[in-house]
Amino acid sequence: MENDSDVLLAHRLVDVADALSLRYFGRTPASRQKADGSPVSEADLAVEEALLEILAVERPGDAVLSEESGTRSAAARRWIIDPIDGTIPFLAGRRDWGTHVALEVGGELRIGVLSRPTEGLRWWARQGGGAYASSAGGPWSTARRLRVEPSRVPLGRARVGGFLFAGSPFEAVRERVRWVESSVCLVADLLEGRVEGIVDEGGHVWDRAPAALLVREAGGRVDDLHGGHRLDRPWLVYGADGLAPRLAGLVRSVAG
Structure with missing residues (x-):
C-alpha cells in the first residue's frame, strides 16, 4: 500500500488540474485535431504542463505516462495522467469531464483519482484501502466509502x-x-x-x-x-x- 504522501500528492495534482481547467471552461480555448482525430485544447496542455512540473519536483525519480506527451522516463513507479478526460464535452460546455490521475507501482495500480470540477466532486481509491467519494478540499475530511453491491439481476x-x-x-x-x-x-x-x-x-x-x-x-x-x-x-x-x-x-x- 502506498503511503499517505502519495495519496495527498495525487489529490494535490487533481486540485491544481481542477482549478486550472475551470479557468478555461466556457471561454472557447484554442484547440486542434490530433493525428487520431481527437481534439486537444490549450487547456489540456496547460493542465498537463502544470502537473508534470509538480511531479518533476515532488517525484523526480518516478516515470510519467500522460495522454498529450506520452511516456517520460522508465521506473517501477509510474504516474498516469489524463489532463482533461472528456475534451469534447469540455469544449462543448458540458459537465461530464475531469482529470484522471493514477499511480502504478511494479505494474499494479496503487492510487487512482478522477474528478468532476463543475460539481466539486472526485472519486478516489488506494489499493487495499477502499474506494471513496470526496468533495474538493481534502481526501479524508469529506470521504464517503463506496461499495458496488453484488447483482444477480437478469x-x-x-x-x-x-x-x-x-x-x-x-x-x-x-x-x-x-x-x-x-x-x-x-x-x-x-x-x-x-x-x-x-x-x-x-x-x-x-x-x-x-x-x-x-x-x-x-x-x-x-x-x-x-x-x-x-x-x-x-x-x-x-x-x-x-x-x-x-x-x-x-x-x-x-x-x-
Whole structure:
C-alpha cells in the first residue's frame, strides 16, 4: 500500500488540474485535431504542463505516462495522467469531464483519482484501502466509502451504460439490457448504484486507470474479455460481482 504522501500528492495534482481547467471552461480555448482525430485544447496542455512540473519536483525519480506527451522516463513507479478526460464535452460546455490521475507501482495500480470540477466532486481509491467519494478540499475530511453491491439481476433487466464508438457492434446489445445514458460521470454511476455495468470500447490506459482501481476497491469486477483486467485491450467491462462475467460474455459474443 502506498503511503499517505502519495495519496495527498495525487489529490494535490487533481486540485491544481481542477482549478486550472475551470479557468478555461466556457471561454472557447484554442484547440486542434490530433493525428487520431481527437481534439486537444490549450487547456489540456496547460493542465498537463502544470502537473508534470509538480511531479518533476515532488517525484523526480518516478516515470510519467500522460495522454498529450506520452511516456517520460522508465521506473517501477509510474504516474498516469489524463489532463482533461472528456475534451469534447469540455469544449462543448458540458459537465461530464475531469482529470484522471493514477499511480502504478511494479505494474499494479496503487492510487487512482478522477474528478468532476463543475460539481466539486472526485472519486478516489488506494489499493487495499477502499474506494471513496470526496468533495474538493481534502481526501479524508469529506470521504464517503463506496461499495458496488453484488447483482444477480437478469441481464435483460440490468442497468448498463457505456463509452461506444459510432457504429459500434455493441449497438446490437442495447436492446438486451436496460441502457442508461451517463450523468456527469458514468463510473460514479456504477460506484453509487445507478447502474450495474459499464462497457468501454477503445479506451486508453490513462482513461481507464483510476476507474479500474476504483471499481475493484469498491467490490466490483473489471474484465478485459480475456479473463483478465488489462487496460490496453480494445474492450473493458466494469460491473457488479455476479453481473460482470455475464455482461462480458454478452459483449464478447457480439463484438467477436
